[in-house]
Amino acid sequence: MPGKGDECAREVLDVVPTVMRFIRTEMRSHRALELSVPQFRSLVIIERAEGTSLAGVAAHLGLTPPSACKLIDGLAGRGMVTRKESSGDRRRVTLEITAQGAQALASARKASQKSLSRLLGALDAEELSRVTRAMSALRRVFEGRS
Amino acid sequence: MPGKGDECAREVLDVVPTVMRFIRTEMRSHRALELSVPQFRSLVIIERAEGTSLAGVAAHLGLTPPSACKLIDGLAGRGMVTRKESSGDRRRVTLEITAQGAQALASARKASQKSLSRLLGALDAEELSRVTRAMSALRRVFEGRS
């Protein structure tokens, strides 16, 4: 017998990719800065946990080390992130966001939030609050797994 | 002054990619059938709207025609979808899911829903209901755009 969890799972499986596609398109549409979603998320992590390592980014995004490495290659090549050798453990790479990276991140975040916010304006206050709280619940459930 | 919509947008921007990554990983982990998320979604559309065209798939997924064409190439190459010439307009391609495609779809859907459902089991009944209803609201807002 399918329960509430199954119904919810079906909805999540159907709707999340739809929203994701909007986010991806939106992110890509800021021609000048043009951050992909994984690039955007990497910058968020590196800014929040200044001095994190490549393994840190990989873990937060649920990527394998080679994937994270290539992702950082792209950001470093565009001057948004720097790799430094860690003092203490010379195998470890310390990642830092540059001023340019921070500016691109802020700009992309602002524009994406604005677009999302405009669409979400179609919802009434109760629905908005429900969506916000639902996101919190999902974050709790999914963060860390992948 | 940032309002409820902005807060909600920030949450969506943060959480949706996280959930998406879980779905993608989950989808890929069924070694035998191995459907990507876009492939899965294509099959859903083709099964639901039997006889749809390539443009139909592109529109539903928010893809350009070449992207949809290549996506269908992959599914057709694996015997999950057939292309047929449409009667009436010979430019148009009629897409149909094969028995094998339908079986792969059912199997992938079942497995993914089960994994999602298991994780969502961490939520109580009220939260589950909130998430389900939030998904409905988001579907209403995002379906069609992209």
Place this chain on the structure above:
DNA sequence: TATTGTTATACTCTATAACTATA
């Protein structure tokens, strides 16, 4: 020997531009 990161390789997703066939 174990860990951190990288390189090599391969595949999918996605786009834009140019083309074909049909309408």
Place this chain on the structure above:
DNA sequence: TATAGTTATAGAGTATAACAATA
């Protein structure tokens, strides 16, 4: 001329396998 689909080309995201450097 306009439309449906395709092919050509290119770049990002992702993975596994193999390797280098350090611990």
